[in-house]
Amino acid sequence: MEFKDAKNKFIQTWGALGSQWGINKTMAQIHALLMVSPEPLSMEDIMEELLISRGNASMNLRALMDWGIVYKEYKSGERKEFFTAEKDLDELAVKIAQERSKREIKPALRVLKDVSSIKGNETKETKHFVEQTSKLYDFVLKADNMIDKVTEFKDNWIGRLVMKIMK
Amino acid sequence: MEFKDAKNKFIQTWGALGSQWGINKTMAQIHALLMVSPEPLSMEDIMEELLISRGNASMNLRALMDWGIVYKEYKSGERKEFFTAEKDLDELAVKIAQERSKREIKPALRVLKDVSSIKGNETKETKHFVEQTSKLYDFVLKADNMIDKVTEFKDNWIGRLVMKIMK
DNA sequence: TTTTATTTTCAATTATTTTTGAAAGTTCAA
DNA sequence: TTGAACTTTCAAAAATAATTGAAAATAAAA
Numbered sequence: 001m002e003f004k005d006a007k008n009k010f011i012q013t014w015g016a017l018g019s020q021w022g023i024n025k026t027m028a029q030i031h032a033l034l035m036v037s038p039e040p041l042s043m044e045d046i047m048e049e050l051l052i053s054r055g056n057a058s059m060n061l062r063a064l065m066d067w068g069i070v071y072k073e074y075k076s077g078e079r080k081e082f083f084t085a086e087k088d089l090d091e092l093a094v095k096i097a098q099e100r101s102k103r104e105i106k107p108a109l110r111v112l113k114d115v116s117s118i119k120g121n122e123t124k125e126t127k128h129f130v131e132q133t134s135k136l137y138d139f140v141l142k143a144d145n146m147i148d149k150v151t152e153f154k155d156n157w158i159g160r161l162v163m164k165i166m167k
Numbered sequence: 168m169e170f171k172d173a174k175n176k177f178i179q180t181w182g183a184l185g186s187q188w189g190i191n192k193t194m195a196q197i198h199a200l201l202m203v204s205p206e207p208l209s210m211e212d213i214m215e216e217l218l219i220s221r222g223n224a225s226m227n228l229r230a231l232m233d234w235g236i237v238y239k240e241y242k243s244g245e246r247k248e249f250f251t252a253e254k255d256l257d258e259l260a261v262k263i264a265q266e267r268s269k270r271e272i273k274p275a276l277r278v279l280k281d282v283s284s285i286k287g288n289e290t291k292e293t294k295h296f297v298e299q300t301s302k303l304y305d306f307v308l309k310a311d312n313m314i315d316k317v318t319e320f321k322d323n324w325i326g327r328l329v330m331k332i333m334k
Numbered sequence: 335t336t337t338t339a340t341t342t343t344c345a346a347t348t349a350t351t352t353t354t355g356a357a358a359g360t361t362c363a364a
Numbered sequence: 365t366t367g368a369a370c371t372t373t374c375a376a377a378a379a380t381a382a383t384t385g386a387a388a389a390t391a392a393a394a
Contacts, residue, residue: 001281001282001285002285003285003287003288003292003293003296006281006282006285006296006300007282007296009278009281009282010278010279010282010296010300013275013278013279014275017271017275019189020189020271021188021189021271022186022187022188022189024381024382025382026382026383035299035303036295036296036299036300037295038291038292038295043340043341044340052383052384053383053384053385054340054341054342054384054385055341055342055343055344055383055384055385055386056382056383056384058341058342058343059342059343059382059383062342079338079339079340079391079392079393080339080340080341081340081341087299089302089303089306093306093310104184104187104188108180108181108184111176111177111180112177112180114168114173114176115168115173115174115176115177118168118169118170118173120170121170124205125170125205126170128203128204128205129170129173129174129177129203132202132203132254133173133177133203135256136202136256139256139260143260191351191352192352193352193353210370210371211370219353219354220353220354220355221354221355221370221371221372222353222354222355222356222371222372222373222374223352223353223354225371225372225373226352226353226372226373229372246361246362246363246368246369246370247369247370247371248370248371
């Protein structure tokens with residue numbers, strides 16, 4: 001395979017994967033492109049490579065920066081802005097996890113807590129409802145906490161041991 | 168809050184969460200509804216509760232069964248089919264993880280492996296590309312393996328210990 | 335200040351995904 | 365068999381999401 005083809009295939013695949021996980025295709029593609037670019041790219045560069053409009057590039061770069069996984073850079077002498085991606089994969093994973101937790105999981109947890117605490121008539125339906133949503137609350141809370149724990153976990157000895165066991 | 172409101176809020180929230188994670192809203196809602204129903208529901212029941220068409224209900228129930236998280240049941244004397252959701256949350260999580268791994272991660276891994284093994288000219292660009300995609304391959308592979316490991320992991324002593332440490 | 339380069343915004347358009355509903359397909363009791 | 369009860373399929377419609385492009389905004393240079 002040619003480099004050009006490989007690069008393209010990578011960008012397309014990453015974009016498709018992103019959209020299956022609720023991240024817009026272009027956003028994932030821009031990120032993919034920046035990941036494999038040894039040098040920072042300008043908006044112009046990105047538009048050209050991905051064949052997208054200026055508006056699209058601008059909006060998705062903003063979104064990526066909001067996620068904290070793409071950074072703006074300035075080159076001396078150059079007027080325009082350049083962009084680089086977070087390339088440390090552990091850091092990337094943590095950032096994504098934290099952001100999704102903040103935006104999606106935490107609000108869902110609040111709702112779960114609310115709905116699982118309804119009081120009143122003790123029909124089979126309500127009892128089962130409270131039981132299920134409570135369990136779900138505990139489960140999601142535990143899963144969410146795990147994300148917070150992963151960072152520190154990676155750094156301590158038992159964590160590294162477990163990581164090894166996990167292959 | 169009234170039970171009826173709580174139930175509705177739960178279903179809406181679950182649906183919204185689903186769509187943020189690449190699962191169609193109705194599919195997530197049907198699953199939510201079945202999760203909190205103490206008794207199996209018929210397609211008719213589901214259509215009524217969620218105000219959706221027969222076709223929609225049929226297709227999304229099929230999808231949920233393909234994911235292995237909703238089961239068809241028959242009641243003696245009744246001609247129509249009834250449905251229940253997987254209610255064991257560990258089981259649910261494992262099934263979802265396995266299915267997403269199979270459908271999305273594994274194919275992406277294959278591509279990563281391919282594109283990271285291009286040979287030829289050793290420009291800065293290609294070297295960086297190979298380096299990054301190789302790292303990504305290793306990382307995604309490790310993450311994917313973790314999913315496979317979680318099931319067995321939960322059941323052995325060190326796993327339980329670590330789970331405790333993780334809170 | 336004025337001009338020029340660059341980025342952002344957002345209404346309108348386009349693309350994608352989901353949903354509908356009715357016809358076709360199944361299944362089973364009579 | 366036939367026909368009633370029920371489910372599936374899928375083309376068309378509706379809903380949702382992404383993208384464009386040009387005008388407005390911003391920022392640096394002249």
